[in-house]
Amino acid sequence: MKLIIAIVQDEDTSRLVNALMKEGFSVTKLATTGGFLRAGNTTLLLGVEDEKIRAAMGIIERVCKSRKQMATAPTTMPGMSGSYGAGSYPVEVTVGGATVFVLTVDQFVKL
Numbered sequence: 001m002k003l004i005i006a007i008v009q010d011e012d013t014s015r016l017v018n019a020l021m022k023e024g025f026s027v028t029k030l031a032t033t034g035g036f037l038r039a040g041n042t043t044l045l046l047g048v049e050d051e052k053i054r055a056a057m058g059i060i061e062r063v064c065k066s067r068k069q070m071a072t073a074p075t076t077m078p079g080m081s082g083s084y085g086a087g088s089y090p091v092e093v094t095v096g097g098a099t100v101f102v103l104t105v106d107q108f109v110k111l
């Protein structure tokens with residue numbers, strides 16, 4: 001068994017969870033925040049049998065389309081500490097898509 005950790009954009013979450021559950025995958029949804037943009041995103045946990053990994057990845061790839069958009073990234077001026085010097089700057093980032101980790105599961109038990 002593998003554990004898929006998929007970080008996706010909030011906009012894609014509902015469609016992705018629906019698509020995964022329709023195909024019989026169990027999903028746990030966590031509200032998370034990206035370190036760079038400090039904006040909300042969603043992390044999904046899926047425990048998946050090895051032979052179904054390809055199907056799960058296919059659904060994630062199909063639903064989570066990436067697109068470019070301008071965003072405001074927070075920054076801190078060098079040499080300043082705390083909130084002093086904190087500012088923000090516009091950046092073009094690719095959002096959507098998915099950042100996916102696949103981990104081997106040593107043990108899976110429901111107690």
Ligand code: 2BA
Pocket residue numbers: 007033034035036037038039041093094095096097098099
């Ligand atoms: P964020 O850290 O908020 O990053 C959002 C997007 O901003 C990134 O999309 C990337 O396009 C851009 N970005 C990130 N760091 C940057 C930098 N130093 N300079 C310029 N642009 C930068 P993704 O790469 O698709 O990542 C989407 C979200 O997935 C991330 O949100 C973060 O929450 C998570 N993530 C990505 N890589 C990760 C990793 N190696 N470990 C843990 N979480 C990761």
